[in-house]
Amino acid sequence: MLELHFTCPLHDMDFRSAQWSLDPDLKTITTPSGGKELHGNVHVPCPLCHQTHTYAPNELACPLQDPNTAQKLSSQSPDS
Numbered sequence: 001m002l003e004l005h006f007t008c009p010l011h012d013m014d015f016r017s018a019q020w021s022l023d024p025d026l027k028t029i030t031t032p033s034g035g036k037e038l039h040g041n042v043h044v045p046c047p048l049c050h051q052t053h054t055y056a057p058n059e060l061a062c063p064l065q066d067p068n069t070a071q072k073l074s075s076q077s078p079d080s
């Protein structure tokens with residue numbers, strides 16, 4: 001299993017885990033802007049607080065997602 005990077009919301013600390021699991025109904029949809037998004041949740045047992053945390057895929061640095069879709073926040077116009 002691929003190791004992913006998570007943040008524990010209780011301890012506000014990062015951890016890595018390969019023990020995550022996906023919702024069985026996880027699916028990829030195409031957005032109106034032509035990007036791809038994952039719909040469904042990721043569940044991971046937390047080694048810090050020993051609870052299971054649930055994350056939306058867009059909260060993760062998800063390798064399944066096109067990295068270009070995460071970089072639309074800071075588009076600068078060269079004319080301004």
Ligand SMILES: [Zn+2]
Nearest residue numbers: 008046048049
């Ligand atoms: Zn935790």
